[in-house]
Amino acid sequence: MDTEGLRSFVRAAELGQLQHAADELGVTQQAVSKRIAALERRLEVRLFTRTARGVELTLDGQAFLPHARSIVAGVDRAVAAVRPGSRALRIDVLGLRSAQAVVLHDYWRSRPGTDLDVVTLRVDDPRTAVAAVEAGEIDASFRTVTDPAALPAGMRMIRAFDSPLELLVGPRHPLAAARRLTPRQLRRHRIWVPGIAARSEWAEFYDQLATGFDLRIDAAGPHFGDEVLLDTLADSADVATLVGARDRYVWPADHDLRRIPVVDPTFAYPLSLILPGTNPHPELRGFISYLEGLPKLSGTVWLPSWASPHGGTDR
Template sequence: MELRHLRYFIAVAEEGHITRAAERLGMQQPPLSQQIKAIERELDVQLFRRKARGVEMTDAGRAFLQEARATLGHLDRLAETTRRAARGEQGRLCVGVTSTAPFHPLVPRAIRAFRDACPMVALTLEECLSNESIERLRDERLDVAFIRISPASPGELAVVPLLEEAMVVALPSRHPLAQGQADSAISLRSLAGETFILYGPPGTGMYDATIAACHAAGFNPRVGNLAASTQQAPRIASTLSLVSAGLGISCVPASLQRLIIDGVVYRSLAGADCPRALLSLASRPGDPSAVVKQFIGAVRKAAKDFS
């Protein structure tokens, strides 16, 4: 029995008349009658009682109609599911997000746009440092990731630069430089004697950007706390907590000013030596996933509003 036989049967059952069903199907009445009889022979049951003005379903016919409709309905859903998957509108996606990225409006806007366009994709977000995201992409534990590393750094990965934002300095609220006007900018060179709390390990975007900017301003930053010179904060929340505690200062992306923490004051940096924070989207080159392509497209489109 083929799927077309189910369609023949359903047409006859719904029309209650073989001639009208044949017209609906675009075929002649005799071949349709033969097909219905062939189905009955194969099932070894009577599906219709022949009457003078049409046909009437038997109990077996009504049961067969219910299952035939369910079978064709499942086939239609299967076909549509397959087409959605091919378009990248259904499936699974795991996105790595460095902890500073969600504070820039681009990231939540792009994710919302993707969710609106592809509501049937199961989306998972994982917070990672940029270097962790890169490793997870290589190991195929992530599909795509927002990172704070130069596009040239991740090697074999495909990296789409999204935007570059200024960095500001986070100061303890009791720091002398925090006492001026909120919109007053300070020079990076004026921070030469400060203890810097750096976010992430060397090789991550903001760590390297801060070091490079300090060197360009003519000094080597003192990294660490009062007791040691090796302290680094693994996450941005711990970075700002250390600043709040008065253990040092930190350069962070300007979008982090949305994060209000008691005891922390943000000040703009003046001059050409100011560090810049890059935000990029990384993925595996040549990834055949249509879902990944849909997500990259949504992020690229959202990024145009910030270019």
């Protein structure tokens, strides 16, 4: 059923004149008349009778009006639900315990009136997230396309922030007592990062990290979840993993896990934000300004090639 015909009928019924309805809807009186006539043919009833003062509802029109109002209101709500500025800002993060989610939560706390919808697409290929932004399914995604030339026309990617990495180990690990570690001290130790997905940005990150510092990155086995990973670390004397300094992990007290910063250089994972090139959600401007105000990492920092103008190490 024609929504515009229903809208014209509702406004004519409420205003009592076709011309007033036409003026409000921004069309001609003839257009309103044609819409209502088409609606009457579809329903096979008369909805209005003409009077000297305008139009009045017939009995059928009176019965139809509340239903037509409900349909028009439902359509308006549906449109508002997907129109930027009239709905929540939808941002994709890799996980609700990730550094991206933590930063997004901090932003919301700084602006508690923000209508925000945190999304986890659960996809490994960043191109899938790009397609979701391009289609308007989400407003932005914390993903990185390591070759910016591969971004579709009209899309853009900005640097969000850099997340420093820490070594996470159990109490029996040889490095457990260290207050901080250098990359040289990590050599020959097994760093277990299970389930690194092919074609993902983090697969390329860990490849460059292992090559650049002669590290033993072990991606063997599927990732059964953070709980299994943490249990394994707690029981092991030789397994460690790398986690973001802002990533939230919770484990039982008797696990006694240790988070140890890596320095000289600091390993940093660069996080980007994929955005639409046109018609962005109005709230994105405030969020981007918030990201720009985040403190930068100090000291010597290692970044993968796609994020470092110096090919790996920045100061």
